[in-house]
Amino acid sequence: MIAHKVLFVVLDGVSDRPCDALNGLTPLEAAKTPVLDRIAAEGICGIMDSVAPGIRPGSDTSHLALLGYPPQEYYTGRGPLEAEGTGIHMTAGMIGFRCNFATVDENGLITDRRAGRISGTAPLAEAIREEVDLSALGVEFRFESGAGHRAALALSGVGLGDKVSSNDPKKEGVKPPAVKPCTDDPADKKTAEACNEFIRQSSKVLYDHPLNIKRMEEGLPPANLLLIRGAGKMGKFPQFSERYGLSGSVISAATLITGIGKVVGLEHIPVPGTTGSVNSDLNAKVKAALGELERKDFVLMNIKGADEAGHDGKGIQKRDFIEVIDAALEPLLDLPDTLLVICADHSTPCSIKDHSADPVPVVIRGPGVRVDRNTRFDEISCAEGGLHRIRGLDLMPIVLDLINKSHKYGA
Amino acid sequence: MIAHKVLFVVLDGVSDRPCDALNGLTPLEAAKTPVLDRIAAEGICGIMDSVAPGIRPGSDTSHLALLGYPPQEYYTGRGPLEAEGTGIHMTAGMIGFRCNFATVDENGLITDRRAGRISGTAPLAEAIREEVDLSALGVEFRFESGAGHRAALALSGVGLGDKVSSNDPKKEGVKPPAVKPCTDDPADKKTAEACNEFIRQSSKVLYDHPLNIKRMEEGLPPANLLLIRGAGKMGKFPQFSERYGLSGSVISAATLITGIGKVVGLEHIPVPGTTGSVNSDLNAKVKAALGELERKDFVLMNIKGADEAGHDGKGIQKRDFIEVIDAALEPLLDLPDTLLVICADHSTPCSIKDHSADPVPVVIRGPGVRVDRNTRFDEISCAEGGLHRIRGLDLMPIVLDLINKSHKYGA
Structure with missing residues (x-):
C-alpha cells in the first residue's frame, strides 16, 4: 500500500x-x-x-x-535556468542569459527581434565560440544555440555581477541600447562591459557568416545581432x-x-x-x-x-x-x-x-x-x-x- | 472580462x-x-x-x-488612526490619542465617562485650541471634537514617545489617574508630562465654558474633563x-x-x-x-x-x-x-x-x-x-x- x-x-x-x-x-x-x-x-x-x-x-x-x-x-532570474536548459553546465557564480538571434539593418536598427524565426543556428553558435574572445576582460564565456531563434550565454570569471540591463529594446525600428550596470558595484560594471564586448564581437562574426550571406541571398533576414536578457547569477x-x-x-x-x-x-x-x-x-x-x-x-x-x-x-x-x-x-x-x-x-x-x-x-x-x-x-x-x-x-x-x-x- | x-x-x-x-x-x-x-x-x-x-x-x-x-x-495603536479620522492631519512621528469629554464632580471624582453622551462639542474644542498652551514644554498640540462625546488629540515636538498610560480609569466614582510613562525613556516621560499639562489646562478651560454653565443650569452633566487614551506614534x-x-x-x-x-x-x-x-x-x-x-x-x-x-x-x-x-x-x-x-x-x-x-x-x-x-x-x-x-x-x-x-x- x-x-x-x-x-x-x-x-x-x-x-x-x-x-x-x-x-x-x-x-x-x-x-x-x-x-x-x-x-x-x-x-x-x-x-x-x-x-x-x-x-x-x-x-x-x-x-x-x-x-x-x-x-x-x-x-535568481531566468537566465541561468535557461542557460542550463540550453545545454550550458552552469556552476555557482556563473552569470547566465537568455539570447535571441535578431536582425539589424545597415543603420543598426532592429528590423526583426527573432531574425525571421530562424532555426538551425548551431553553425552560428559554433563560429561565435571559435572567434569571440573575452579573455582581455578576464572573462570566459559559454554560448549555445537553442530551439528556433533562441540561444543562451554564460559568463564566468572573477568579480562578475548580475545586475545589468538588457540590450533588447523589446520593439523593432530602434537601435539596441548598450547593456548597462544597474548598480555602482564594479562587478555589475564588469559584466556589462563583457556583455557589450560579446555583442560587438559576435555581431562581427555573424555579419560575415556564410549562413547569413545565404539567408540574405534568399531574401531572409540574417541573424546578425544577439539580444541578451534575463541576467542572473547561478546559485547553489x-x-x-x-x-x-x-x-x-x-x-x-x-x-x-x-x-x-x-x-x-x-x-x-x-x-x-x-x-x-x-x-x-x-x-x-x-x-x-x-x-x-x-x-x-x-x-x-x-x-x-x-x-x-x-x-x-x-x-x-x-x-x-x-x-x-x-x-x-x-x-x-x-x-x-x-x-x-x-x-x-x-x-x-x-x-x-x-x-x-x-x-x-x-x-x-x-x-x-x-x-x-x-x-x-x-x-x-x-x-x-x-x-x-x-x-x-x-x-x-x-x-x-x-x-x-x-x-x-x-x- | x-x-x-x-x-x-x-x-x-x-x-x-x-x-x-x-x-x-x-x-x-x-x-x-x-x-x-x-x-x-x-x-x-x-x-x-x-x-x-x-x-x-x-x-x-x-x-x-x-x-x-x-x-x-x-x-501603532488606535490613537493616531482615530485622530486622522477625526480631522487631524497626522504626520509621521506625531503622537495621537482618542479622547472622551467626561464629567467630574467638585471632589474630582468621575461621575460620567461620556458627559451625558454630550454632542455639539465644537465650541469646547475651539476654546481649548485657543487657550491651552504647551509651548513651555516644547510641545505643540492639535485637538478636534468628533461625534458625540468623542474627540482626538495629537502632540508633536522633538523627542516624544508613545508608551504612556491613560487617565481613563474605565469606571466612575473614582478620580482620574495621572498619565504615566510606561518606560524609563525620557521621550515617554515628556509625552506623559505634556498629557497631564494638557488635561490640567483643558479642564480649566472647560470648567468656565458657557456651554458647560448652560448644561449645568439645565441639569445636564458638564463636559469638564478630557479622558485620553490609545496613545500611538503615527508611522509612515x-x-x-x-x-x-x-x-x-x-x-x-x-x-x-x-x-x-x-x-x-x-x-x-x-x-x-x-x-x-x-x-x-x-x-x-x-x-x-x-x-x-x-x-x-x-x-x-x-x-x-x-x-x-x-x-x-x-x-x-x-x-x-x-x-x-x-x-x-x-x-x-x-x-x-x-x-x-x-x-x-x-x-x-x-x-x-x-x-x-x-x-x-x-x-x-x-x-x-x-x-x-x-x-x-x-x-x-x-x-x-x-x-x-x-x-x-x-x-x-x-x-x-x-x-x-x-x-x-x-x-
Whole structure:
C-alpha cells in the first residue's frame, strides 16, 4: 500500500478562468477528460497556490516551488535556468542569459527581434565560440544555440555581477541600447562591459557568416545581432537525490523547465517529436516517462501546449488540446507502484493571455491516498476536494510522506 | 472580462456564532438576504482570518490587513488612526490619542465617562485650541471634537514617545489617574508630562465654558474633563495609489475606519445621514459608493451597525439589521466593470458581546471570477466555497490579480 515511484505531470498553464468562448466554462470544465476525471475520482484533489495566494507565478518560480525549492531562496532570474536548459553546465557564480538571434539593418536598427524565426543556428553558435574572445576582460564565456531563434550565454570569471540591463529594446525600428550596470558595484560594471564586448564581437562574426550571406541571398533576414536578457547569477542547488533520497528525470520540451530540472540534479531525457507546443508528440512523452519510471524514483513531465493556447487567448484550442492531453495520459491509468501527481504550474487565463494567480487544480493518486468524493479534474471541482487549498511548497512534503520517505518531527 | 474598479463592502462585525435567540443559527443564517445570496451565487466564496487563525482582530488591525498593510508592521495603536479620522492631519512621528469629554464632580471624582453622551462639542474644542498652551514644554498640540462625546488629540515636538498610560480609569466614582510613562525613556516621560499639562489646562478651560454653565443650569452633566487614551506614534504609510496604482475613496461613519482610509491615502467621502449605527441611512451610503466608483478605481465602504448589535448582544436586532443592509445593497447587483468584495472585518458574536477570532465570510464577485457552487452568504455556507480559507492579507493580492494589476514573479 505504499508507492515507491513518483510521477509529476505538470500541465503547464492548463488552468484558467471562465471563458466567453466556452459559455463561461473554463477549458478544463469544457473539455471531455475521462482519463483525468478517473484519476481525480481515484485520488485526492485540491487547489494549489504555486507560490502564495494572489501571487502570479512564472513557470520558473512555480516549478521550483513544486520541486520543494523555495523560489524566494533559490530563484535568481531566468537566465541561468535557461542557460542550463540550453545545454550550458552552469556552476555557482556563473552569470547566465537568455539570447535571441535578431536582425539589424545597415543603420543598426532592429528590423526583426527573432531574425525571421530562424532555426538551425548551431553553425552560428559554433563560429561565435571559435572567434569571440573575452579573455582581455578576464572573462570566459559559454554560448549555445537553442530551439528556433533562441540561444543562451554564460559568463564566468572573477568579480562578475548580475545586475545589468538588457540590450533588447523589446520593439523593432530602434537601435539596441548598450547593456548597462544597474548598480555602482564594479562587478555589475564588469559584466556589462563583457556583455557589450560579446555583442560587438559576435555581431562581427555573424555579419560575415556564410549562413547569413545565404539567408540574405534568399531574401531572409540574417541573424546578425544577439539580444541578451534575463541576467542572473547561478546559485547553489542542493541536489534532488541528496535532498530527498530520490533519483529523478525531467521530461520537457521547454528549455526553462529542462534547466530547472537539471540544476536540481534531474537527468534530462530528450524526447524526439516533442515541441512544447500543441503539435507535440505527447504519446512519445508519456512513453518516455513510463520508461524512466522503470529506472528512476521520480519523474517530472511538463506538457506545455495548454499554456501556449492560454497566452494566445484561444479558449477553444485550449479545450481541444486538453482533450488531446487527456487521451495521451491514458497509459498512466495502469501505472503500478506509483504516486501520480497531476497539476498545473500556474493558470494562464485566455481572458488575460498571461499567467494569473488563480490557484491551480491538483490531484494525487496512488497507494495510500485518502480518496475524496470529487470525480472531476477542473478548477471548480478540485476546489471541493479533500486536499483543500495548499501551496506549491507543500507538495513535495506531502508526496514524501505518502511514499514513506518522510522523517518524523519529534518523537 | 476584466473589472477595472473595485468595491470593498465591509459589514463590520456582521459574522457571529450560533445564537440562542435565533434557535442556534447565526444572524447571517437567520436573516433573509436575497441580495447577498445572489452575490454569493454569482461569485466565489470563502472564509477569512482577517489577521490569523485564532487572533481576535480589532477593526483597525483587520482593516489594515484587508487593505494589504500588515498590522504587525503598520499598526501603532488606535490613537493616531482615530485622530486622522477625526480631522487631524497626522504626520509621521506625531503622537495621537482618542479622547472622551467626561464629567467630574467638585471632589474630582468621575461621575460620567461620556458627559451625558454630550454632542455639539465644537465650541469646547475651539476654546481649548485657543487657550491651552504647551509651548513651555516644547510641545505643540492639535485637538478636534468628533461625534458625540468623542474627540482626538495629537502632540508633536522633538523627542516624544508613545508608551504612556491613560487617565481613563474605565469606571466612575473614582478620580482620574495621572498619565504615566510606561518606560524609563525620557521621550515617554515628556509625552506623559505634556498629557497631564494638557488635561490640567483643558479642564480649566472647560470648567468656565458657557456651554458647560448652560448644561449645568439645565441639569445636564458638564463636559469638564478630557479622558485620553490609545496613545500611538503615527508611522509612515505607503500610499494606496503608489502601492497599487489605484485611486480610492473611503466611505465610513466610523472615525477609526475613516482614519485608516485617510492614512493610506484614500479620500474620505462624508455621507450625510450615516451614523455608524443601526439607524444609518444605508441607501445614501450605497449611492455615494456608486458615485465614487465613477471617478475612482477603489472604494472601501464600511457599514457599522451589525457590529454594534453584536456588542450589545442583540441577536434579533442584528438579524433584522442584516436584512436592512441586504435591501440597501440591491443597487450593487447591476454594478458594471467592478469587482465586488463583501466581507466582515471580524466576528462580533452576540454571545460574547465582543470581537472574536471566528473567521468571517467573504465573497468576490465580478468579471473573471471562478464561480463556485455556494449560493448563500453566511458563515457556514461560505466555508464551503471555492476560496477556501484565506487571510486578510491575501485579499488585496487576489483582487489585484483579478483586475490585472499584478506583476509576475518570475518568467
